[in-house]
Amino acid sequence: METIFEFIGSNITYIYLIGLMVFVGIELISHVPSVLHTPLMSGANAIHGVVLIGAIIVLGKSEPTDYFSIVVGFIGVFVGTLNVIGGFVVTDRMLEMFKKKPKGGKS
Amino acid sequence: MQHLMEICYLIGSFGFIIGLKLMGQPDSARKGNLVAAFGMGMAVFGTLFLDKTGFAVIPNFGYIISAILLGTVVGTLMAKRVQMTAMPEMVSIFNGMGGLAAALISIIEWQEIAHHPEIEMPLGHYIPIIAGLIIGTISFVGSIIAWGKLNGKIGDFRFAGQQYINAFILLVIIVAAYFNFTHIADGGSMWFYITMAVAIIYGLLFVFPIGGADMPVVISLLNSFTGVAAACGGFLYSNNVMLMGGVLVGSAGTILTVVMCKAMNRSLMNVLIGMAGSNSSGSGAAVSGSAREVQATDVAIMMKYASKVIIVPGYGLAVAQAQHVCHELENILAEEGIDVKYAIHPVAGRMPGHMNVLLAESNVEYDKLIEMEHINSEFPTTDVVLVVGANDVVNPAAKTDPTSPIYGMPILDVEQAKQIVVLKRSMKSGYAGIENALFFDPKCGMLFGDAKDSLQKLVNEVKSL
Numbered sequence: 252m253e254t255i256f257e258f259i260g261s262n263i264t265y266i267y268l269i270g271l272m273v274f275v276g277i278e279l280i281s282h283v284p285s286v287l288h289t290p291l292m293s294g295a296n297a298i299h300g301v302v303l304i305g306a307i308i309v310l311g312k313s314e315p316t317d318y319f320s321i322v323v324g325f326i327g328v329f330v331g332t333l334n335v336i337g338g339f340v341v342t343d344r345m346l347e348m349f350k351k352k353p354k355g356g357k358s
Numbered sequence: 359m360q361h362l363m364e365i366c367y368l369i370g371s372f373g374f375i376i377g378l379k380l381m382g383q384p385d386s387a388r389k390g391n392l393v394a395a396f397g398m399g400m401a402v403f404g405t406l407f408l409d410k411t412g413f414a415v416i417p418n419f420g421y422i423i424s425a426i427l428l429g430t431v432v433g434t435l436m437a438k439r440v441q442m443t444a445m446p447e448m449v450s451i452f453n454g455m456g457g458l459a460a461a462l463i464s465i466i467e468w469q470e471i472a473h474h475p476e477i478e479m480p481l482g483h484y485i486p487i488i489a490g491l492i493i494g495t496i497s498f499v500g501s502i503i504a505w506g507k508l509n510g511k512i513g514d515f516r517f518a519g520q521q522y523i524n525a526f527i528l529l530v531i532i533v534a535a536y537f538n539f540t541h542i543a544d545g546g547s548m549w550f551y552i553t554m555a556v557a558i559i560y561g562l563l564f565v566f567p568i569g570g571a572d573m574p575v576v577i578s579l580l581n582s583f584t585g586v587a588a589a590c591g592g593f594l595y596s597n598n599v600m601l602m603g604g605v606l607v608g609s610a611g612t613i614l615t616v617v618m619c620k621a622m623n624r625s626l627m628n629v630l631i632g633m634a635g636s637n638s639s640g641s642g643a644a645v646s647g648s649a650r651e652v653q654a655t656d657v658a659i660m661m662k663y664a665s666k667v668i669i670v671p672g673y674g675l676a677v678a679q680a681q682h683v684c685h686e687l688e689n690i691l692a693e694e695g696i697d698v699k700y701a702i703h704p705v706a707g708r709m710p711g712h713m714n715v716l717l718a719e720s721n722v723e724y725d726k727l728i729e730m731e732h733i734n735s736e737f738p739t740t741d742v743v744l745v746v747g748a749n750d751v752v753n754p755a756a757k758t759d760p761t762s763p764i765y766g767m768p769i770l771d772v773e774q775a776k777q778i779v780v781l782k783r784s785m786k787s788g789y790a791g792i793e794n795a796l797f798f799d800p801k802c803g804m805l806f807g808d809a810k811d812s813l814q815k816l817v818n819e820v821k822s823l
Binding site: 256258261263264266269272273274275276277279280281282283284285286287288289290291292293294295296297298299300301302303304305306307308309310311312313315317318319321323324325326327328329330331332333334335336337338339340341342343344345346347 | 366368370374375377378379381382383384387388394395398400402405406409416417418419422423425427428429430432433434436437438442445446448449451452453457458460463465466467469474481482513539565567574577578581582584585586587588589592593595596597598599600601602603604605606607608609610611612613614617618657702704711712715716726727
């Protein structure tokens with residue numbers, strides 16, 4: 252029990268952050284027209300590509316002689332970049348089609 | 359320099375939130391995507407160049423940059439080349455890549471731990487590593503299976519009591535992860551890789567039984583999994599932008615999944631346990647008689663003398679790439695003074711909003727695309743309904759046959775229109791794998807053939823009349 256309290260106490264900022272972000276995420280998505288579900292899923296998909304930063308960190312701190320970590324880290328950065336770049340480009344291609352519309356209209 | 363990096367992360371995090379907010383409205387959606395991409399760019403830039411050690415001197419910089427460049431080139435090519443119809447598959451692949459990245463980070467971090475068994479490992483440090491591994495692996499394997507299902511390479515696979523077995527496997531993962539923790543001092547990685555192997559099995563069994571029509575929901579769910587896996591990495595490195603981005607996607611993805619299920623009038627549990635298709639034999643009884651085949655000429659005459667036509671697009675339209683010729687037909691009819699609208703079912707195609715995207719591509723005006731709730735009252739006053747490659751979303755069994763697997767799903771009430779024409783390649787059933795009584799309705803005619811060819815014929819016939 253003591254360790255749990257200590258864990259919470261020492262990470263309290265992160266716990267606040269996580270809690271708030273959960274609400275922000277729910278609020279942002281709750282009232283979106285179904286038209287946008289696919290692009291939105293794709294956009295969110297690109298955002299979790301932020302895992303790329305973790306891959307950069309882990310590859311960056313690997314010993315240059317530790318070939319296992321270098322190879323795995325390299326793949327990690329590569330696939331992380333795929334997620335980010337591919338995600339944003341695909342989303343942009345989908346949303347490109349929503350652009351030029353002469354009148355506002357309903358969604 | 360540390361402060362500059364933190365500022366980049368701050369901009370990145372806000373970029374994600376504002377971007378996601380803007381993406382929620384059709385007018386600003388594209389800008390929102392750019393804002394989120396800019397935020398991502400700032401975060402990556404900060405990590406690369408503004409690390410606490412100073413400018414551009416993180417070790418292995420060459421490897422990192424070349425991996426990023428390679429990923430950028432390949433990612434751009436993949437995303438640019440893909441056909442609009444194959445977008446869902448592509449999203450699934452990219453999602454899997456994110457999950458894989460999270461799992462690989464955990465593997466390297468674990469090697470570090472395994473090499474130094476003498477160092478005591480706090481649970482708070484171990485949990486994000488192992489959780490990142492488990493969730494990332496499930497997301498990766500699941501996404502690849504989902505991709506295979508969407509492009510028809512992998513069929514459904516289910517057996518009795520599967521949900522109990524899945525629950526059991528989940529338990530095994532947790533037990534293995536716990537054993538791994540208690541055996542850290544012994545060195546070795548056996549339990550770590552057992553945990554990973556079981557997570558792979560879970561990823562397979564989790565997605566295998568779910569029908570292809572429900573894949574969007576699964577991808578959306580796996581999407582939020584990857585978000586959580588990214589957040590684990592953020593916790594591990596005390597990295598705010600990873601944590602915020604990951605949690606944001608985790609929660610937004612979960613709620614998006616629920617909203618999508620609602621659009622199909624099903625609960626998430628119902629989708630995951632997978633009811634569609636497995637006991638579909640019950641729907642056979644309602645279907646009898648024979649379908650009536652019609653020719654393009656007849657349909658053209660029918661439409662020419664109608665005053666109101668509604669087009670119901672479906673996956674067949676997307677497959678045949680028929681959106682442009684569909685728009686052409688709409689224009690020709692509109693010139694004749696006929697009122698033409700599109701009825702958009704929330705899950706027509708393979709993803710919610712799929713049809714809107716496709717038709718918007720061919721410049722169909724927004725206010726012609728009417729959502730289900732608003733158009734259903736208009737069918738009784740409609741002369742001709744043109745169903746282009748849609749099936750399950752117009753199947754009356756959803757309302758009339760409680761034994762049907764799609765019973766309860768809201769559908770477009772096309773059978774109330776005066777005439778119905780269905781453009782279809784054959785009498786084959788749709789994604790739910792069931793017969794459609796609508797095709798045997800006396801008011802309904804079937805125009806067989808590829809949607810694009812059939813629409814082109816209609817355009818020519820209407821022109822020549």
